[in-house]
Amino acid sequence: MATITRSLSSKVNGNGESEIMLRLSVSRDLRLRLKSGIFVDPARFRDGKFIMPRADRKTLANLQTINDNLVSLESRLVSLCVNTPQNLLSKEFFEDAIMRHNHPELFETTPVSRSFFDTFNEYLATTQDGTKLSSHYRVLARLLERYEKYKKKSTRQNFTLKLEEFTGEVVDAFKQFVIDEPKIYERFPSIYKDVSEVVKTKRKPRKPEQRGHNAVIAIMKRLRAFFNWCVKRG
Structure with missing residues (x-):
């Protein structure tokens, strides 16, 4: 001592x-x-x-x-x-x-402004890098990015995902987007033209297929895991 x-x-x-x-x-x-x-x-x-x-x-x-x-x-x-x-x-x-x-x-330092996807990529790097589920979380990241683009297109507003504004209503709206994405593709095909900017990938977007109930639940569980991590990190 x-x-x-x-x-x-x-x-x-x-x-x-x-x-x-x-x-x-x-x-x-x-x-x-x-x-x-x-x-x-x-x-x-x-x-x-x-x-x-x-x-x-x-x-x-x-x-x-x-x-x-x-x-x-x-x-x-x-x-x-x-x-x-x-x-x-x-x-x-x-x-x-x-x-x-x-x-x-x-x-004392001035807090650095971080985007939603900055935080998500930190989550990927610190918890999912090299794991079997890492590719599934990258799919989730691309889904979230397409949801953000969809909101911009459909509302004609400068919509941006923000961690502190991801309310229960946003969660429900994102879940509905996951379910309806094949229909949304028909209405807004421009969303799917560019390679994702939020995660390192060379994979180009393709026409989404209809997801079953279990697939939707799995996606939402991964989103919940991300938010649980955020809460633990303060």
Whole structure:
């Protein structure tokens, strides 16, 4: 079990504060002295503990905030020791963790916009690549793409499948599309002219055949498996 002891730097900054130093003992072979990035008035820190005033509420509140932050940082470091392979632990590793704790704003990133098919292809790559069912899921991807094109053609709107907008009504509409696709082919043959753009394939679309009840159920089960994966991934 990793242990941490505290000490105080002898240096004082322009605000009259000293930095709290941490001695992290991970194992016999890994003992590190780390800068916490957390500062305190030297008069309010002794033997690794904060000296809390009784009457000065403002100072007390400030010291309590510093103490809570320090405890949170120490808990984070210990958790990393437990959950990270020891060969990855180093001074640089913990310095980075401390920086991320003290300055999370420096590591915030703008979420990347992902399309429905970006997510579906990630599902294919992470769960179905090389499996016996992978080809069936690629069929599902092409079906979903044709459904999207069909909605654009039939509604004359810029319809796009979106993960967060795939409601029960959309599921029902897609299921009906799977059932009616041979008829839809007759009405909108242009949907079937191009090779699918959503999955890597050289296979050109062909006239769809009428699907039986079991085939439709199998397709919908695969769609449900995809959404279950999405829910688990948040």
